[in-house]
Amino acid sequence: MGMCKPSGGIKSIVGKIGDLPRIGTPNTRTDLYNEQGELIQQRWYGPDGRAMWNRDWKHKDNNTKKPHKFPHDHSWDYNKKNPREDYDENREINTDYC
Numbered sequence: 001m002g003m004c005k006p007s008g009g010i011k012s013i014v015g016k017i018g019d020l021p022r023i024g025t026p027n028t029r030t031d032l033y034n035e036q037g038e039l040i041q042q043r044w045y046g047p048d049g050r051a052m053w054n055r056d057w058k059h060k061d062n063n064t065k066k067p068h069k070f071p072h073d074h075s076w077d078y079n080k081k082n083p084r085e086d087y088d089e090n091r092e093i094n095t096d097y098c
Contacts, residue, residue, distance in 0.1 A: 004098040017059045
């Protein structure tokens, strides 16, 4: 699966953070836009259709001590109870996902 142009294609939807499903069409990416047309999140789905990577471009950030850097990435690890990895200020943007 090419991460820049997934073999299953790229879908765009309008909504808010939290609207992207954990399960999608295998080998695709979904781009989430807000009502103003701004890209706010992208999610890549693996061959089994489960989310495998997120890129957050914009969202509310109430962490005043360590504000989020944007964009930032989240990986998914299904061996954990909560598979979506937490924000890590030291995680570099993964250039395999574009």
